[in-house]
Amino acid sequence: MATRIPLLICLIFGVIMFLQYFSVHPLAKAAYSNILDWWQIIFAFTLLVGAAGFMKNSLKSISFRKETPYKTIALLGLVMMPILALAGGTRIGSPFLWVFENIQAPMQATVFSLLAFFVASASFRGFRARTVPAAILLVAAVIVLIGRVPITELLSSTFPKVTFWIQNYPSMAARRAILIGIGLGSMTTALRVILGIERTYLRGE
Amino acid sequence: MDRLRVRWIIFSSLFIVVVLSYLITLRIETTPSPEVRRAFDYLENLPDSSVVMISFDHEASSLPEIQPITLALLRHAFRRNLRVVGLSLFAEGTAIGYRMLNKTAQEFGRVYGQDYLFLGFKPQHISAILGMGESIRRVFPEDYSGNKLDNLALMKNISNYGDITVVISIADGDRTVQWIEYAGARYKQKIIAGITAAMITTYDPYLGSGQLYSAVGGLKGAAEYENLDGHLGGGNRGMISQTAAHLFIISLIAIGNILYFRNRKGRG
Numbered sequence: 349m350a351t352r353i354p355l356l357i358c359l360i361f362g363v364i365m366f367l368q369y370f371s372v373h374p375l376a377k378a379a380y381s382n383i384l385d386w387w388q389i390i391f392a393f394t395l396l397v398g399a400a401g402f403m404k405n406s407l408k409s410i411s412f413r414k415e416t417p418y419k420t421i422a423l424l425g426l427v428m429m430p431i432l433a434l435a436g437g438t439r440i441g442s443p444f445l446w447v448f449e450n451i452q453a454p455m456q457a458t459v460f461s462l463l464a465f466f467v468a469s470a471s472f473r474g475f476r477a478r479t480v481p482a483a484i485l486l487v488a489a490v491i492v493l494i495g496r497v498p499i500t501e502l503l504s505s506t507f508p509k510v511t512f513w514i515q516n517y518p519s520m521a522a523r524r525a526i527l528i529g530i531g532l533g534s535m536t537t538a539l540r541v542i543l544g545i546e547r548t549y550l551r552g553e
Numbered sequence: 554m555d556r557l558r559v560r561w562i563i564f565s566s567l568f569i570v571v572v573l574s575y576l577i578t579l580r581i582e583t584t585p586s587p588e589v590r591r592a593f594d595y596l597e598n599l600p601d602s603s604v605v606m607i608s609f610d611h612e613a614s615s616l617p618e619i620q621p622i623t624l625a626l627l628r629h630a631f632r633r634n635l636r637v638v639g640l641s642l643f644a645e646g647t648a649i650g651y652r653m654l655n656k657t658a659q660e661f662g663r664v665y666g667q668d669y670l671f672l673g674f675k676p677q678h679i680s681a682i683l684g685m686g687e688s689i690r691r692v693f694p695e696d697y698s699g700n701k702l703d704n705l706a707l708m709k710n711i712s713n714y715g716d717i718t719v720v721i722s723i724a725d726g727d728r729t730v731q732w733i734e735y736a737g738a739r740y741k742q743k744i745i746a747g748i749t750a751a752m753i754t755t756y757d758p759y760l761g762s763g764q765l766y767s768a769v770g771g772l773k774g775a776a777e778y779e780n781l782d783g784h785l786g787g788g789n790r791g792m793i794s795q796t797a798a799h800l801f802i803i804s805l806i807a808i809g810n811i812l813y814f815r816n817r818k819g820r821g
Contacts, residue, residue, distance in 0.1 A: 369739075381691065384684040388692075391677035438648065439698065440655055448648045453613035456645075460614035464798065468567045469560050472805040476813045486810075490803060496750070497799045498583045498773060498792060508584075515757060524758050 351551075355544040362542030402426065488514055567801060574797035580785070581792045585777040588760060592745050592767035593629070593781045595719065601634045603718040604711060608732065609641040609650030610678075615725035615749050616649060621775035621787030622747040623653050623723050629782045631661040636707055637669040638717070640693070642678035642728060650723075651697055666696075666705040673697035678731055686714050686740040714742045719766070723747040727755060733764050745769075 365383065368376040403426065406419040432444040439445070477483035494500050495511025540546035585593070596605070607626070611619050630637050639654045641647040651671050658669045672693040675681040684692040689711060690702050702708045710716060720742055722729040729746040736742040743766050746756055750771025759765035769778050772795050775788030 377687070381684070381687050384680045384687070385691070387680035388675070388677050388684070391680070395676060438651075440652060445648055445652065448613075449652070452645075453616055453649070456612060456614035457616050461617070464571075465564045465567055468798075468802055468805055469563050471802050472559070472563055472809040473556075475806050476810055478813075486806070490806060493799055493803055496773060497796050498581045498776070499796050499800075501584055502582065515754060516761065519754060520757050520761060523754065527758055 351547070354550055355547070359542055359544060362538070366542075399426065488518075563805065567798065570797050570801045571794050575791075575794045577793050579793055580789055581776075581796060583773060583777045583780060583792070585781055586770075586774070588768045588770070589774050589777040590781070592626075592769050593778060595745070595767065596626075596629050596633060596635065599633065599635060599718060602636055604636045604638060604707075604716060605630050606638045606640065606717045606720045607650070607654070608720060608722045608728075609639065609646035609653075610643045610722050610728035610732075611649070611725040611749075612643065612645045613649060617787075617791070618749050618772055618775075619723060619725060619747070620649075620653065621772060621791065622769050622778070623650075624657060624786055625775050625778040625782060625784070625788060626721055626723075626747055626769065627653065627657040628660070628784050628786075629778070631657055631663055631668075632782070632784075635718075638672065638707070638711070639669065640672040641674045642681055642731075643724075644674055644676075646723075647674040647697070666700065667707055670705055670707050671697040678728060679735060682731055682735040683739065686736060686742075688713055714740045717742065719743045719745055721745045721747060725749045725752065727752070729756065729765070730759070733759055737764055747774075750774075 361383070364379060368380045371377075403423065406423050409419045410416050410423075429444065429447070432442070432447060436442040436444060475486060475489070477486050491507065492511050492514055495507040500507045537546060541549070599605075607623075607630075609623070627637065637654065637658075639650050641650050651673075654669060654671055655665075658665070663669055672689075673696065675692060681692050689708075693702065695701055696705065714720075714736060720732055720736060722732045722744060724746065725748070729744065729748065732742075732744050737744050744764075745766050746768040748756060748768055748770050750773065753768070753770040756765055756768055756770075760768060769775065772788055772791045775786070776792045777788075779786050779788045
């Protein structure tokens with residue numbers, strides 16, 4: 349019973365959402381709109397579950413004196429931001445927006461910008477023509493990299509053209525193959541879930 | 554040379570290259586790519602007061618790259634007297650989008666609720682995208698400031714995607730794919746993307762098939778757009794730094810390979 353009810357709910361909603369796509373009947377449209385509303389409501393509750401889970405894990409780590417400074421700052425951030433938003437609103441000039449713009453955004457941008465240093469280091473240490481396929485990849489990457497630099501456009505019009513060709517033919521062909529594979533895989537998985545064949549979301553059965 | 558010292562030299566050299574080149578005020582002429590030209594021409598030729606929806610679907614981490622793209626598109630939209638409806642399907646994009654939209658609107662003396670508005674954030678992006686195809690009011694009964702949409706002049710004749718000329722998704726990930734797959738495929742909504750350089754190849758198949766109308770990609774895309782619009786901003790300012798960093802990385806690849814082949818030859 350514990351697994352049959354979720355399987356039945358999944359089957360009913362899967363079939364309804366599939367059929368309503370082909371229907372213009374007002375009843376189908378109303379059902380579709382209601383399901384979309386419920387989808388958002390359920391998702392809002394999952395956010396609460398996520399926040400509660402994060403708090404629980406952080407408090408547990410603090411009680412075991414594990415990464416205490418980091419967990420304390422993370423918890424302070426989680427608690428303070430809603431308080432600031434509730435107390436002073438989220439409009440321009442509010443403390444919430446000030447903290448977001450002057451603390452959170454610069455910190456995230458800083459962490460993200462570190463990527464450039466690792467790319468530079470990796471390009472020196474790892475990007476080597478050890479084999480023929482690696483050499484082909486290397487040449488293609490260098491051509492695309494040069495083609496994306498505006499100054500090379502002024503020197504020669506060939507690089508941007510070759511870059512365009514690499515991106516629009518060999519690279520695109522590979523991407524399309526991956527996308528079609530993902531699409532077919534998603535459809536198969538969706539069908540398996542709707543029909544109750546795929547049950548890993550139910551306690552891994 | 555040990556690995557740590559090599560890293561230290563590379564990291565500090567890159568830092569110096571980027572900082573010094575940022576101080577140079579030289580302007581590099583960029584030829585607009587076909588995608589950027591297409592996006593610009595589309596907005597340029599829209600009738601006055603057309604409604605453009607801009608979705609801020611990105612995190613704060615990509616702000617240095619995303620901001621020039623967003624500002625270039627917003628400035629063009631307001632200069633062209635288009636009406637802008639902003640929203641965010643990524644929690645962090647909310648505050649950023651709200652600030653950028655207000656700041657640019659004020660530059661052009663636009664009035665909130667009449668020329669532009671900000672709907673705010675809605676979790677579960679797929680249901681939000683699909684829901685707005687039926688009714689924007691159902692998904693966003695109020696704007697970010699808590700005003701009822703019915704009380705805002707801009708929303709008077711706007712019900713769903715049928716009343717929106719184009720959706721511009723500003724993203725640092727694959728959220729624009731959901732706009733294409735749900736708003737584009739189901740509701741035939743025209744989509745333009747403003748994306749980070751790292752994501753350009755992800756969207757190439759959609760551009761090739763026409764599912765994505767156009768894309769403004771990375772700092773280079775922003776610089777190209779600014780040049781077309783005649784309003785130079787962060788895109789052009791960052792172009793020298795980006796060019797220098799690219800050339801530095803290319804030279805690192807070359808040096809790395811020269812050293813590799815020399816050592817291999819030495820080993821016999």
